[in-house]
Amino acid sequence: MQKYLNIDHVSIEFPTPNGPFKAIDNINLTIDKGEFVSIIGHSGCGKSTVMNIVGGLYQATTGGVVLEGKEVNEPGPDRAIVFQNHSLFPWLTAYENVELAVKSVFKGKKSAKEMKQWIDHNIELVHMTHAKDKLPSEISGGMKQRIGIARALAMEPKVLLMDEPFGALDALTRAHLQDSLMEIQADLKNTVIMITHDVDEAVLLSDKIVMMTNGPSATIGEVLTIDLDRPRKRLELSDDVHYNHLRSEVIHFLHERHARKVA
Amino acid sequence: MKDKIITILEMTGFTWFIPLVKLITGESPKQQIQDLAKMVGIPLIAILLFLGLWHIGAAKVVTSLGQVPGPSQVLEQAKILVDEHYQEREKEVKFHERQEKRNQAKLAKDPDAKVKVRPYTGKETYFDQILTSLWTVFVGFIIASLIAIPIGVISGLSNTLYSALNPLIQIFKPISPLAWLPIVTMVVSAVYVSSDPMFSKSFVTSAITVTLCSLWPTLINTAVGVSSIDKDLINVGRVLRLSYATTVFKIVIPSSIPMIFTGLRISLGIGWMVLIAAEMLAQNPGLGKFVWDEFQNGSSASLGRIMVAVLTIGILGFMLDRIMLSIQKFFSYDKTAVIR
Numbered sequence: 216m217q218k219y220l221n222i223d224h225v226s227i228e229f230p231t232p233n234g235p236f237k238a239i240d241n242i243n244l245t246i247d248k249g250e251f252v253s254i255i256g257h258s259g260c261g262k263s264t265v266m267n268i269v270g271g272l273y274q275a276t277t278g279g280v281v282l283e284g285k286e287v288n289e290p291g292p293d294r295a296i297v298f299q300n301h302s303l304f305p306w307l308t309a310y311e312n313v314e315l316a317v318k319s320v321f322k323g324k325k326s327a328k329e330m331k332q333w334i335d336h337n338i339e340l341v342h343m344t345h346a347k348d349k350l351p352s353e354i355s356g357g358m359k360q361r362i363g364i365a366r367a368l369a370m371e372p373k374v375l376l377m378d379e380p381f382g383a384l385d386a387l388t389r390a391h392l393q394d395s396l397m398e399i400q401a402d403l404k405n406t407v408i409m410i411t412h413d414v415d416e417a418v419l420l421s422d423k424i425v426m427m428t429n430g431p432s433a434t435i436g437e438v439l440t441i442d443l444d445r446p447r448k449r450l451e452l453s454d455d456v457h458y459n460h461l462r463s464e465v466i467h468f469l470h471e472r473h474a475r476k477v478a
Numbered sequence: 479m480k481d482k483i484i485t486i487l488e489m490t491g492f493t494w495f496i497p498l499v500k501l502i503t504g505e506s507p508k509q510q511i512q513d514l515a516k517m518v519g520i521p522l523i524a525i526l527l528f529l530g531l532w533h534i535g536a537a538k539v540v541t542s543l544g545q546v547p548g549p550s551q552v553l554e555q556a557k558i559l560v561d562e563h564y565q566e567r568e569k570e571v572k573f574h575e576r577q578e579k580r581n582q583a584k585l586a587k588d589p590d591a592k593v594k595v596r597p598y599t600g601k602e603t604y605f606d607q608i609l610t611s612l613w614t615v616f617v618g619f620i621i622a623s624l625i626a627i628p629i630g631v632i633s634g635l636s637n638t639l640y641s642a643l644n645p646l647i648q649i650f651k652p653i654s655p656l657a658w659l660p661i662v663t664m665v666v667s668a669v670y671v672s673s674d675p676m677f678s679k680s681f682v683t684s685a686i687t688v689t690l691c692s693l694w695p696t697l698i699n700t701a702v703g704v705s706s707i708d709k710d711l712i713n714v715g716r717v718l719r720l721s722y723a724t725t726v727f728k729i730v731i732p733s734s735i736p737m738i739f740t741g742l743r744i745s746l747g748i749g750w751m752v753l754i755a756a757e758m759l760a761q762n763p764g765l766g767k768f769v770w771d772e773f774q775n776g777s778s779a780s781l782g783r784i785m786v787a788v789l790t791i792g793i794l795g796f797m798l799d800r801i802m803l804s805i806q807k808f809f810s811y812d813k814t815a816v817i818r
């Protein structure tokens with residue numbers, strides 16, 4: 216059966232002076248439309264590499280990525296990326312950052328008025344309307360990441376790729392943004408791949424957690440289905456037996472079976 | 479209103495006016511007077527100290543042109559130069575009046591008479607020379623920027639081109655204007671031939687020498703700025719499938735603007751320094767020629783007049799740098815960054 220997104224036997228090698236270095240090996244993953252998938256693993260295991268291959272920024276050495284029956288091998292707005300350090304253009308205001316994306320994606324498809332509405336709508340979605348005319352240097356890290364998400368959502372992607380989107384934020388801001396993201400997700404039902412190293416974040420947000428083994432030649436160790444009902448509430452879940460069971464599964468995988476060797 | 483004035487003062491670099499503005503509007507006067515003392519008082523003391531040392535030191539050295547002039551003699555020479563300027567201007571006005579009268583008289587006698595209007599050809603004054611210098615350096619600097627920025631952007635984007643250009647840049651960068659000048663002079667005399675030249679040859683030679691020497695800082699800074707652009711920003715452009723031109727104009731150039739302006743500022747400083755030497759040798763009628771002429775003249779006033787020129791060169795160079803700083807601040811997207 217043809218799934219929405221197929222990551223099919225993907226491996227990648229990087230040339231080094233000592234011969235090729237196999238960063239990830241034989242990754243197989245299928246994702247349904249509207250599914251929220253987290254990829255978790257120790258740092259350096261190649262999670263971001265997987266995402267960059269799906270995003271088209273890297274080329275797989277063997278295997279490939281098929282989205283809706285078509286192979287993807289170059290970057291495009293159908294796979295919008297939310298980068299870890301927001302990557303907003305510092306010389307553009309929040310609005311202009313989203314505008315740049317909307318104008319290049321919907322050129323000739325939307326009228327100027329429709330574009331403006333669409334930009335405002337996406338900024339509203341992440342609750343940033345009050346600061347839309349501010350420069351990135353004038354708003355907080357959490358707000359920047361909200362705009363980064365708004366920019367990615369505004370591209371109307373088939374798959375939304377998020378590379379440790381909340382990794383650089385403090386715990387409270389991170390929780391806020393996770394709640395916002397769940398809210399948006401309940402509305403839009405996007406297909407999302409999120410890279411993370413935060414166990415709670417992965418369990419709280421995902422339908423499926425992909426746990427990766429350590430590199431080199433990292434691959435998928437285990438896939439855990441998170442069958443918690445939505446909408447999920449952070450507070451209620453903290454006492455939930457099933458939630459804590461799932462959480463400990465991930466922790467056991469990361470810290471027992473695939474503990475990072477201390478160098 | 480007050481905040482607006484303060485922002486303008488900050489942008490233009492007149493930061494020491496800010497406590498004054500605040501003082502007038504009555505905002506915590508004690509603090510403002512302290513600020514004023516710090517920002518104006520300390521530099522003022524340093525300048526007075528310098529003038530004192532100059533005065534004492536100058537009195538002790540006697541050259542073949544007499545005693546080395548102290549601050550007061552230099553001030554006197556400055557006044558004379560200003561007076562000479564006004565006298566020369568008066569002469570010019572009178573010349574035109576006389577010519578006008580003569581032509582009127584001629585026309586009254588015979589309406590068909592051919593009248594000649596001759597331009598005034600008096601010697602250029604000190605202020606004319608300053609303007610010539612500023613114009614020359616401006617032209618040289620603009621040409622340099624027009625060459626350096628595009629090449630810098632392209633070589634910052636392409637590693638191949640950068641490694642091709644880098645040795646050439648490194649070899650040409652340290653060459654003194656004095657070495658360029660003979661070559662430029664010969665090439666200009668050979669190539670720039672016209673019966674009615676728009677610019678004099680000495681001007682072209684000086685401007686091109688300025689170009690050759692002030693090219694490099696802008697080129698290098700632009701290339702470094704472009705090549706050090708955040709890779710994620712480029713990736714955003716790739717995800718959006720922006721064309722090469724859009725990427726360059728919407729992402730690459732805006733993000734390297736601060737570095738480009740740093741380069742431009744250094745370039746203008748070098749251009750101004752080089753210009754004086756170039757004018758001395760090319761005999762372009764600017765400040766450099768003024769210094770050279772006074773040196774050759776060798777009167778008792780010459781050293782004083784040269785010192786006036788030296789101070790003028792310094793002050794103008796300082797002002798040019800301030801103007802560039804203001805432009806740099808205006809174009810910098812990170813308003814919190816401290817730019818000095």
